[in-house]
Amino acid sequence: MAVTIKSPREIELMRKAGEILASVHEELAKALHPGMTTMDIDRLGEKLIRSHGCIPSFKNYNGYPGSICVSVNDEVVHGIPSRTRVLKEGDIVSLDAGVIYKGYHSDAARTWGIGQVSSEAEKLMEVTRQSFFEGIRFAKAGNHLNDISSAIQQYAEHFGYGVVRDLVGHGIGTHLHEDPEVPNFAMKRKGILLQPGMTLAIEPMINAGRPDVNWMDDGWTVVTDDHSLSAHYENTILITEGEPEILSLPAFGKE
Numbered sequence: 001m002a003v004t005i006k007s008p009r010e011i012e013l014m015r016k017a018g019e020i021l022a023s024v025h026e027e028l029a030k031a032l033h034p035g036m037t038t039m040d041i042d043r044l045g046e047k048l049i050r051s052h053g054c055i056p057s058f059k060n061y062n063g064y065p066g067s068i069c070v071s072v073n074d075e076v077v078h079g080i081p082s083r084t085r086v087l088k089e090g091d092i093v094s095l096d097a098g099v100i101y102k103g104y105h106s107d108a109a110r111t112w113g114i115g116q117v118s119s120e121a122e123k124l125m126e127v128t129r130q131s132f133f134e135g136i137r138f139a140k141a142g143n144h145l146n147d148i149s150s151a152i153q154q155y156a157e158h159f160g161y162g163v164v165r166d167l168v169g170h171g172i173g174t175h176l177h178e179d180p181e182v183p184n185f186a187m188k189r190k191g192i193l194l195q196p197g198m199t200l201a202i203e204p205m206i207n208a209g210r211p212d213v214n215w216m217d218d219g220w221t222v223v224t225d226d227h228s229l230s231a232h233y234e235n236t237i238l239i240t241e242g243e244p245e246i247l248s249l250p251a252f253g254k255e
């Protein structure tokens with residue numbers, strides 16, 4: 001599939017999808033507390049998404065059973081919501097959510113601490129978030145995709161962290177996953193030339209330890225091989241003539 005350039009009309013719809021997703025994440029973050037189950041998060045997330053007239057993108061995607069991916073501690077991504085998985089103080093939890101608004105997708109992830117977490121966990125979450133922002137400094141027309149990918153890797157590895165290789169970001173639009181793939185690590189090739197109207201989901205997955213991951217027997221949950229903590233931070237962005245627009249963060253170009 002070719003990389004698509006979104007029309008002004010499509011960009012408007014993706015802005016709206018992003019704005020709704022940003023508010024869903026804000027509500028989820030406020031609701032987090034020790035004692036809640038990962039299924040509680042999924043139920044609330046799905047309710048919020050539908051209350052905005054959207055569809056949860058992940059539900060039934062390749063058979064994924066949830067609306068929100070909830071990944072705790074050494075789980076990297078794609079944790080399946082469970083009635084028996086109870087969050088406790090000190091856990092870190094990655095929430096990944098997607099919405100479809102009038103046929104257009106937005107995809108974003110955040111990692112939060114439950115109550116007080118270790119300073120190691122705090123640092124991992126902050127570096128993961130910052131690695132996204134280091135990457136999108138290069139998300140400009142005229143640059144190549146690999147400029148983003150290498151900037152993310154360089155930043156995260158500077159702290160001794162492991163950048164997950166087995167999963168990558170992606171183009172996004174009428175489909176959750178479109179071309180191109182967006183690695184969080186340097187490739188030998190430059191990758192595509194970035195052009196205004198491209199929409200990308202950039203999503204560093206960073207491990208406190210080594211980059212290696214495994215898939216659990218449920219077929220979905222990805223865990224770190226060395227059981228070190230892992231964090232995930234993702235936004236849907238738009239390449240413009242100037243600075244990138246972060247569609248899935250609040251107060252971005254909406255004043």
Ligand code: MF3
Binds near residue numbers: 078096107108170201
């Ligand atoms: N942000 C993840 C991704 O881009 C979400 C997909 S989870 C799935 O791949 F359940 F939909 F597969």
Ligand code: CO
Binds near residue numbers: 108169170201203234
């Ligand atoms: Co994604």
